[in-house]
Amino acid sequence: MIKLPNTLSFRLTFWYASTFLVCLVGALLALYVYLDTIFNNRMDEDLKEDIAEFRELLDEGGLEKVIAEIIREINSSDETEVFLRVLNSNGRVVFSTDVSEYEDLDVKTASTFQNNMTPTTPALKTVEFPHHDYPVRMVLGQIGPDMVLLIGETLEKKEEIMELLFKVFAGMVFLGIPLSCGVGLAIARKAVSGIEEVSRAAKDIERGNLDRQVTVRAGEEEIQTLMDTFNAMAARIRGLIRDMREMTDNIAHDLRSPLARIRAMSEGALAETHSAMNDRGLATETMRECDRLMHLINTTLDMAEVDAGVINGSKGPVDLSKLMTDLCELFEAVAEEKHITFIVSIDSNCQIYGIKHHLQRMVANLLDNAMKYTQSGGQVSVELSRSPHNCRLAITDTGVGIPLSDQPRVFDRFFRCEHSRSQEGCGLGLSFARSVARAHGGDITVTSESSQGSSFTSTFPTITSAA
Secondary structure, three states, X not given: OOOXXXXXXXXXXXXXXXHHHHHHHHHHHHHHXXXXXXXXXXXXXXXXXXXHHXXXXXXXXXXXXXXXXXXXXXXXXXXXXXXXXXXXXXXOEEEEOOOOOOOOHHHHOOXXXXXXXXXXXXXXXXXXXXXXXXXXXXXXXXXXXXXXXEEEEEOHHHHHHHXXXXXXXXXXXXXXXXXXXXXXXXXXXXXXXXXXXXXXHHHHHHOOOOOOOOOOOOOOHHHXXXXXXXXXXXXXXXXXXXXXXXXXXXXXXXXXXHHHHHHHHHHHHHHOOOOHHHHHHHHHHHHHHHHHXXXXXXXXXXXXXXXXXXXXXXXXXXXXHHHHHHHHHHHXXXXXXXXXXXXXXXXXXXXXXXXXXXXXXXXXHHHHHHXXXXXXXXXXXXXXXXXXXXXXXXXXXXXXXXXXXXXXHOOOOOOOOOOOOOOOOOOOHHHHHHHHHHHOOOEEEEEEEOOXXXXXXXXXXXXXXXX
């Protein structure tokens, strides 16, 4: 059993060639039938015109003129192709050309044939004779009150023309097979060239060439869309891998530093003389480093839960106005200690649907960053406003600001604008804040300018919209 290639190029070529050949055969067959009908109608019209002409001759010159015209026509044509017979109303032959080659002519022109004739309408019939290769088209028409004329003409010329047309049409079909296959293959190759290029690029990426892109431009809009989408996907993969590598490096750094300090303190404890005071200090430092590690791990797990949406079942109504009032009261002490002007504007009755302790951590992270990066004498402002559909929270400071190059990545996990990572923190606060905002149906954005300060704006749907 022959197994055909299961490729898109083969299928496109097969369907193109098949469709072309079906249309070609259908068109040629229709043309062949149309021409055959045209030839038959033309012959019938000619035979009817001959009957009419002989009727006029009989009226004008009598039987002698009709016979003279018959003799003239026979002499000017091949006797084997046409014959004429004049019969009276009783069926007796008055005059006839040579009909010796047409056996049983009288039988074939019997009453059945004559009954189809009327005084004004000739009767037409196609008859086949045993010793003739081609059938004969005959017409029987009345040319006088008591006289009829039988004219027979072979279909040899018409059949030869139709046979020639059949051979030409058959040749066109056989010529169309390789032509349609060749054209179909070229069209299919051109159509799938973009898909093949995408496949090659995907294989290169699978081998580790992550910088691979599809550079061929396709003429078809669908193929070009596929290429552009593939390039965008490849770029996204490169970005994710780059972020993953950077995040891995950051996690390793944030885990290594506390562990290294714990190990150093342990080695020092083993080398030094023990005392109750030394042991207490070492225990305190060890607990601080452990707390830092636990904070990093817990925050990472909390973000994973928020992003996975496994906390939706514990959501409930939250009075964001009261939550902000309580948090701002706590951070007033921090602002007074750093001599920062703390401005608070909170609209009442800002009700949203969410998880209270996640919202508290989110706002606390934003306020903590604002206080941390605002120098003494600066200003931090908190504004909570309510619209018919949303609650808007804006926390603005006059601190160090965020460089423009870092702003697109400021919400990435473990990203810190201070790249030496020497300051306290793990780079998860803003990433956690965005995860919480989006888990509550809102979002968070930042506008900032170096040395001018930053503004973080969060929006949440009100409890009516959220419901």
